[in-house]
Amino acid sequence: MKTQPKARTHLGIKTFLFGVLVSCATPYAVAETPAKQDLQPVSAFADIKNEVTRSQSIFVEMGKVIQHPRCVNCHPKGDSPLQGMLMQPHQPPVMRGPGGTGMPGMQCKTCHLSENVDVVAQAADIKSIPGDPAWHLAPTSMAWEGKSLSDICAQIKDKKRNGGKTLQELKHHMSKDTLVGWGWEPGEGRIPAPGSQEAFGQLYVAWVASGAHCPK
Ligand code: HEC
Numbered sequence: 001m002k003t004q005p006k007a008r009t010h011l012g013i014k015t016f017l018f019g020v021l022v023s024c025a026t027p028y029a030v031a032e033t034p035a036k037q038d039l040q041p042v043s044a045f046a047d048i049k050n051e052v053t054r055s056q057s058i059f060v061e062m063g064k065v066i067q068h069p070r071c072v073n074c075h076p077k078g079d080s081p082l083q084g085m086l087m088q089p090h091q092p093p094v095m096r097g098p099g100g101t102g103m104p105g106m107q108c109k110t111c112h113l114s115e116n117v118d119v120v121a122q123a124a125d126i127k128s129i130p131g132d133p134a135w136h137l138a139p140t141s142m143a144w145e146g147k148s149l150s151d152i153c154a155q156i157k158d159k160k161r162n163g164g165k166t167l168q169e170l171k172h173h174m175s176k177d178t179l180v181g182w183g184w185e186p187g188e189g190r191i192p193a194p195g196s197q198e199a200f201g202q203l204y205v206a207w208v209a210s211g212a213h214c215p216k
């Protein structure tokens with residue numbers, strides 16, 4: 001992968017074409033190059049006098065996390081998780097199965113242990129395997145893949161779709177849940193979600209306090 005640009009000048013067209021083939025076959029490594037983004041603190045929104053606008057703006061800031069691949073990969077619309085910054089289908093193919101824990105013989109916990117595990121093999125594309133004691137897929141009622149931030153917002157507020165939780169109950173989930181928290185500790189070779197879980201939790205609290213308005 002990394003030798004591709006040089007190969008073009010020094011080793012001729014065949015090597016160049018081979019390089020193109022390899023980069024098409026392994027897009028994850030290329031896509032992981034952007035750095036971690038920041039998250040603005042609640043104070044950055046204090047000047048917005050109109051409460052509805054302030055609330056909507058805070059949710060848009062939260063959207064940087066919510067629509068980040070670290071979160072969306074586990075909130076897919078289909079029956080399989082997604083992987084990497086390009087949110088491609090999980091390899092190997094796995095299905096959500098009962099309760100999102102995988103199918104018999106191919107359960108999430110077969111490969112995803114209680115914490116991230118580094119892959120030490122030198123030539124490995126994958127630097128680590130994600131882990132958490134509760135690693136499983138979010139139900140389809142909570143799917144975020146391909147949805148607008150406004151739709152996701154309405155869905156998060158809807159008790160019929162959010163697991164029966166009030167906005168107060170969701171606060172714990174947003175700011176303390178370990179599956180959510182994994183987004184900021186995703187293991188070697190993965191870009192963490194923007195900001196920190198603490199900062200994200202504070203935005204959530206400020207969003208609820210300002211009326212929990214959804215962006216248009
Ligand atoms: C390993 C998979 C996984 C990852 C990664 C993940 N989630 Fe989830 N999420 C779940 C599951 C499973 C549920 C369902 C509740 C439960 O069973 O705990 C859920 C539910 C939620 C809910 C409940 C309400 C709703 O309507 O969706 C929120 C909010 C949420 N996740 C936020 C996040 C955020 C923010 C991130 C990224 C920082 C994230 N999740 C990453 C698996 C995941």
Ligand code: HEC
Pocket residue numbers: 028069070071073074081082083084085090091092094095096097100101102103106107108109110111112126127128129130135136137190
């Ligand atoms: C056979 C082993 C195996 C099984 C079973 C498995 N996974 Fe994975 N999973 C992996 C490996 C390895 C990676 C890391 C791939 C990478 O980073 O390119 C991964 C990555 C992921 C990611 C991507 C994280 C990210 O943001 O890039 C998610 C989400 C995920 N798995 C969810 C699940 C869920 C949910 C299940 C059960 C329904 C499951 N996996 C079952 C091996 C497995």
